[in-house]
Amino acid sequence: KQTGWQLNLESRKAITFTDKKGIGRLRLVGSYDLHFYQPEQIKRVRLVRRANGYYCQFILSVDVQIKTEPTNKTIGLDVGLSAFYTDDQGNKVDNPKFLRTGEKKIKRLQRQLSRKQKGSSNRKKARQKLAKA
Template sequence: MAVQSAAERGWTAISRFYDNCKKKISGKKGYPQFQKDGRSVEYKTSGWSLHPTKRQVTFTDKNGIGKLKLLGKWEIHTYNLKDIKRVRLIRRADGYYCQFCLNITVTDIQPKTGKEIGLDVGIESFYTDYNGHQEPNPKFLRKAETSIKKSQRQIYKKVKGSSGRRKARKVYAKKH
């Protein structure tokens, strides 16, 4: 199933490109861009099983993944096993994550007040509402630039191929 979903994503990119060519869209046609290192694996209905306690996922597709513990905040125990349509493993800078795609209907239970507001998102101010109140821009990147630069310098001080360099790269990825 994981191989099929990867092939499916590739074919949708190729078919989107050909559809844009047939429609004679000017400019970029949306050339397919294939990732060299896929950071996610998606399983549809088979290749995985959930432990009865719903705290472990076992991958049975013979790729050597095996059992994984589910840590952190999770509410998967409140859903029925039949509602889970896809399971996706994602690698990020700070570890691996398991996403469950559920087939549920969402209902909005907020009462309608009939009041509407207008927001303008900008560069100088984070947002301006219809009353003229401006929220200042938090500038997360500008505040973190010094620590990012310092962690990048630490990478260059390490020997190429060493475990210290790999750890420094991990610290840099987390800060970025």
């Protein structure tokens, strides 16, 4: 949302949604300090629902300039299936396989969930763990 919200200016620990959705005032909890940024730098606000709660995202307009100087060095990289990449000096980096490890974790959590009795609090806990994964 670019409009329809107002940040509490004195403490910056609350946000009020003034649109007709009926959300109202929300208290912001977290360690991230909004006093570092000016209110004019906040361009958009999003409310995001995750498995473990609701989050408020602030999209900022910040000009970042990184000055880099070329090193005039070149290397050769070979990207493959057995190794993530191999450079021209023979250094190999293994494939991290994030997808496979995540699939194994979800598979295990689904098995644990299916063994729980429906309506029990342990099933709710297992369902919450699966949703987070």
